[in-house]
Amino acid sequence: MRKHLAVLTALAVAVVAVAVVALSSSSAKTAGSKAGALPASATASIASASITEKPGENPVGQQLYGKKSGGTLTVYSGEDFEHLDPGESYFELDYAVMYATQRPLFTYPPNSNTTLVPDLATAMPTTANGGITDGGKTVTVHIQPNVKYSAPVNRDVTSADVAYAIERGWNPNVANPYMEYFQTLKGAPGKGGPIAGITTPNATTIVFHLTAPQAQLLIGALSLPLSSPVPESFAGPMDKHAPTTYGSQAEVATGPYMIEANPSTGVFAGLGYQPGKSLTLVRNPNWSASTYSSAFHPPAYLDRINVEIGGEASVIGPQVLKGSDSVQLDTPANTVVALAYEHYPRQITFTPGSGDHYVALDNVHGVFTNVNIRRAVWANLDRAAIVKLRGGSLVAEPATHFIYPGNQGYTQSGGAAGPNYPWNKDVDGNLQVAEHYMKLAGYPSGKYTGSETVQIVAGNNADAPAIAQVVDQDFTQLGLKVRLTEVDQPTMYAKYCGVPKEEIDACPSVGWIRDFADPLTTLFETFYGPAIVPTNNSNWGQVNEPAINKEMVTAENTVNPTQAAAAWAKVDDMLVDNAVAIPEEWDNQPNIEAGDVAGVNDLWDTGSWDFMFTSLK
């Protein structure tokens, strides 16, 4: 036991020493930073002022063309990539690499999140140009000739490669996560081989035959990485492995860049990509800048992009801000946002419309089966406090409905104020309104007096625990008995909130990022009853209102884009009326770069750095 004492004394001395060091170093630092002490409103107004003062850094007005060519960019990312196969990738960090190395049929230019432009295709299909026929049931796309694969394939891309790329999405070894967008193709779902709904009359034409008039939805989905061509001769043998080794061992590129690979085999594993360590993009020698339409032609300024994977967000951030030729790919910590904003304001960008977060409420088990209790907890939730905990008004704004800014239908469903329901009015919580709905729910005192416990499962990373505590407190204030469990975020989704039979009553801070501008990609997976699955479920609250389901199908089959947006706005309104979940906030994604980098953010991809348009100063 004496030994223990010695150890403890040493420990105590060490802790005191650390504390003293922290104390002395911080007093110097805190004295210098004054802006942190300003009231929130004052700082927020400074924020909007300084953002408009640097239009070059604003994602909407950022300069895309006519910049300096050459150089190597270092990219820091605490998080690793998940999938580098265009058929598997479904993560904003993966997308940054996918869109620089692969060419889908259509894409969004960096400055837009609503208007698609042709990438591998020669033009956007419309009724006028004969691209959309048969009342929205047939879509014809012509692809650019002379687009060449990187080594070792070295041949021209054909329409059959696009067909194979999409069809392999159904191959269980690829298991693309968004194949529901292709469900109306004739013969869908496939098994990985050809289906009747995709035909290729010649080497540069591909035709899609649908069973419902969903041409617009299909065109939107063809902007996802899945439509990037994949040569069957090369990838086919790899696709026989479970899971496929295409994109984890080897891959060929069609974009301006490629993952550095062995030119005779195409293998990049251990060379251009070392999991958990690094990824290297180099120029694709077979790429030609002349194989684009006038609407979109990536300049590809950089010669090389080195991604350094791993490290603490609190270390990476200052390293990027104070360093040169570098950007951070994943989200900077709140403390880094504050540091950047106060001392390096020209090196941080905030991209609006980067997704939303909400509290999922179990609509079919427990306390929240009662719509008025759901309305009551909505009314009492302090959404303004949650915005604060997310990092303040620069990075978030209070959410009032589910179609978030930057999506079609956002304005139609009420814009920033949202649908006009009593429980939606006060973003900082209104106890009177909440108690009113508690009374309507059958609790005369305005407080819940039943016996059921509310099981909350929340993430334990970053600001999730703090937000969970706000939710806990605001629920408890209404008399609910809450049990809060914190687990790491992947576990929260995989074991609890994404598994309906666990019957978790509430999951704070579940987040969603749309796939493309169609509101369907925001509302369908998350609130459509028949989309509920036993595991990996994304309809976390198991929302299954027949009227809402029916309205979604109507909206889905509306061909005219304006009418479709209005139909989705109606769905959004019904979701708010039914208080199926409580919106927390809409995200403005912060991204940071070094002072000598002219970074370009993809407005449509949560502000991720676009390596095809980013340059050095």
Next chain:
Amino acid sequence: MSISSEVLLEAESASGLGEVIEADVVGLSPGRLFWRRFRSDRVAVASAVFVIVLIIIAAAAPLVVKILGVPGPDVQNVNLLNAFGLPTGPSSAHPFGVDGLGEDVLSRTIYGARVSLEVGLVGTAIATVLGTILGLLAGFYGGWTDTLIMRAVDVFLAFPVLVLGLGIAEACGFRACLDGVIQPGIGTVIFIIALTSFTYIARIVRGQVLSLREKEFVEAARSLGASNNRILGREILPNLLAPIIVYSSLLIPLNILFEAALSFLGVGIRPPTPSWGQMLSQAGNGILADNPAWWYMLFPGLALVFTVLAFNLLGDGLLDALNPRGTR
């Protein structure tokens, strides 16, 4: 237990009381002898005072917080966060600053003492009772009883305690374990502590019993026809009190640290109940070279350090006072 007068005299003269009291020595009870020696150890007395004050503060936490004029430990106030949602430092209204939810750190540090003491004292008490019973049985009966118990203890000792603790906390963390006997949070932490620390007591008690059961007074009791239970309870156990008190008092600080470690790793005490380890963990998220929320780490850290130190020094004092033959 007989105490040699030589040692006793040494202790007396060291305490400065001198020969005046020498005449009274013979008549002093073991309790008074202990108190006399303990009293003379200034460090131990200071530690004891600290511990007593801490216990009073913990017990009267609501009153203390009210007197200090700070909000309760779970009063959230996001208006105390700056424009970036970061906590603000010490001010006259919040002498220790606030945390990431705008909760008062002073208030949480005071309430955190409750958790540390509860876990330290209750967890250690359970471990001590369990360890004493098992040690007594193993040492007294010997044979296969001894083998069975001590091999089980060896197995427990072989587990990496932190990993075992993490596993149990994870298993019991979501829904309660053992039909609701072990509730998530403080219940789980106490269970883990009892499970991982009874082994020390069991081993020490067994060792002592092995030697005591061969002593003449045990022989005498047995020859007079005393039952095993009586020998264990009336003859052996009283002679074990000193080592049990000493070793369990040294276990308390270890267990307080263990709770802090579990809470730091996110499997111990759950918010909004404050615990020092949990506060340190939350502070860690906000610590950054360029913007440290030092107040958020410093105060619970100091509270933890001083509490653990006080319990350790107190345990040492008890060891010296109860076991004068021990060498320092």
